[in-house]
Amino acid sequence: MSKKPFKRSICIFRRDLRTADHPALYNALKQSEEVLPVFFFDPRQVGKKNQYRSQHAIQFMLESLEDLDEQLQKKDGELFFFEGKPEDVLIEICNEYKIDAVFFNEDYTPFAVKRDEAIKNNCKKHNISCHTFMDLLLCDPEHSKTKQNTVYGMFTPFYKTASKNKVNEPLPLPKGSFCKPKIAQAFHKKDIWTFLESPINKHLATNGGSCQAKKLLTKLGDLKHYAKTRNIPSVDTSLLSAHLKFGTVSIRQVYYTILEFFGSKHPFLIQLYWRNFFSYLALYNPTMFGSCLKEKYNKLTWENDTHLFQLWKEGKTGFPIVDAGMRQLNRSGFMHNRIRMITASFLIKDLHIDWQWGEQYFAQQLTDYDAAVNNGNWQWSASVGIDSQPYFRIFNPWLGQKKFDPECAYIKKWIPELQHVPPTDIHNWYKMYKKYHATSYPKPIVDHAVERQKTLNLYKKANNGKLL
Known part of the structure; x- marks a missing residue:
């Protein structure tokens, strides 16, 4: 058995709160002797100063984090929670616990791009190998451009190009080892609920976590009349949007489930590409946040x-x-x-x-x-x-x-x-x-x-x- 290139690595979880079909986790386990799963509560996102902060979204996220930790516990792992800017706290952990590689999945908003560049730069300064992977989207934004290598400004031509790209098959969770060191600055799972700062809303349309996402995924077969009923608000929808936002289910899992049930022309798939298109625009037109694209x-x-x-x-x-x-x-x-x-x-x-x-x-x-x-x-x-x-x-x-x-x-x-x-x-x-x-x-x-x-x-x- 060949020796793995890294002794101890970190896998950062963000908008991918699951273990199945997780490119960063998959590669971390494949390439590392042991993996430390971490999640950062970034004050720029969960803090009160964030004017776009959603209590509903935070509640869903916390439920999903608890579920993710349970998934990792079943694999003899554990999710470690930290508070602070990831680019700063990460290096402290890496130095203290002899981490030689960092793995995470990409995100495309201006905030995320800037944050991830800071993580990459800090890793480079400290000789820590950094590896990123496409996860949120059906296809790589770089593979969805015009023949002149420019960015599409209309959905239809974007869709025609993007839909020609093969969507990656969902990845299994490979065998591998997790490490569970005693980390003083990490806090206990039960304490994560202090970030909610309000009573739990028992009326949310759906609860967080991969277990809930899997239940909804099995019900996608009920969408056979989606084309006729999708505009009728009294008819139940898939309720998968929050699960896709926080990655308790992967976009590829949803794509291939729809493909299996209904084929490649189902209108639900087009909605997934609209989601892809908006993230694509965010990456190449960051000024859309705060001003009109026209x-x-x-x-x-x-x-x-x-x-x-x-x-x-x-x-x-x-x-x-x-x-x-x-x-x-x-x-x-x-x-x-x-x-x-x-x-x-x-x-x-x-x-x-x-x-x-x-x-x-x-x-x-x-x-x-x-x-x-x-x-x-x-x-x-x-x-x-x-x-x-x-x-x-x-x-x-x-x-x-x-x-x-x-x-x-x-x-x-x-x-x-x-x-x-x-x-x-x-x-x-x-x-x-x-x-x-x-x-x-x-x-x-x-x-x-x-x-x-x-x-x-x-x-x-x-x-x-x-x-x-």
């Missing part, structure tokens, strides 16, 4: 009425489909994708509030908050991003709820004040609210037709008076 729209003048924004956040706008979505988000940390589009469009094009306000609020509430995907979707809704919907295509919330929730099953689930109101009256609430003096549900706070015209004028002004 730069001319940075000069849009928003009204930014804080009172209207608060009503939107609380689900008290008098637009039932919008309010149902916001209440679902606030309570469960999840919102159906079609409703995300409707609520986002309403905030931007009916209330004339900066899309970045909505982007941040979603980040603070979503369990599945993914910086690249969330930003990409908000830029799409605001018509300010690459390959976004035209600004003159404005969702009509009244028509939307009639089309996607005709019997108001979704609306009534999240708005109990309308429980005994007939669907026909809910769909015409803008004129029927006067009949229901006893209900506490509000009348519409704006007139959609009026606000639609204001939006057209707003964007037309940004286009120098042209209807583009």
Whole structure:
């Protein structure tokens, strides 16, 4: 048996909280005599100063970390927890415990890229071998460029190129040894819950951990009518988005499960490539965080009425489909994708509030908050991003709820004040609210037709008076 190149290595877990199909862990075990699994609570992410911090996401992450530690314990390993900037704490651990290699999977947001460059540079300074692997995406961003080696700006040509690349088969967990030294600066698993800083929400749409992800994965076969039902909010979705965000299941496991059940043309697979596309944009267009990808729209003048924004956040706008979505988000940390589009469009094009306000609020509430995907979707809704919907295509919330929730099953689930109101009256609430003096549900706070015209004028002004 040949000697492995490294005596003791570290595998850093981040957005990959599992042991199965884990490229960094797989290679660490293959190349090292023993592996030390670690997780860093970075104050820049979990600290109160992070304005995009999500209690729901942190709860899901903590559940997933507990599950990951249990997986490692079954393999005679253990997950070691540290607090601090990874690039700094990592070197202290490496020096003290004679670590000669570091393994981790890549991430693509500007923050992640900068952090990982710092880790690589510090490893190089201390003669520690550093190894990174593609994990989050179906295909390597470098293999998804034009023939001129430029970055795609539209989803369809990107998809045509990216989908030609073979998706790696899921990796098994190889045999190998873990080390469990006594590390003074590591803290106990039970203490990780201090990072939640609020009571546990028992109403989250899904719990964290690979065990839960596996259960959802086995149910993907129920999505045979996905093409017909994916826009109906009362119909259950896969609920895998948070699991993909935190990597309790790999993107490859989901891909090959869908492939096995339904073949390569299933629309769910296209959604996975949209996820890929937004991360791709984040890598090559880092300015998308904080500004419009279509730069001319940075000069849009928003009204930014804080009172209207608060009503939107609380689900008290008098637009039932919008309010149902916001209440679902606030309570469960999840919102159906079609409703995300409707609520986002309403905030931007009916209330004339900066899309970045909505982007941040979603980040603070979503369990599945993914910086690249969330930003990409908000830029799409605001018509300010690459390959976004035209600004003159404005969702009509009244028509939307009639089309996607005709019997108001979704609306009534999240708005109990309308429980005994007939669907026909809910769909015409803008004129029927006067009949229901006893209900506490509000009348519409704006007139959609009026606000639609204001939006057209707003964007037309940004286009120098042209209807583009």
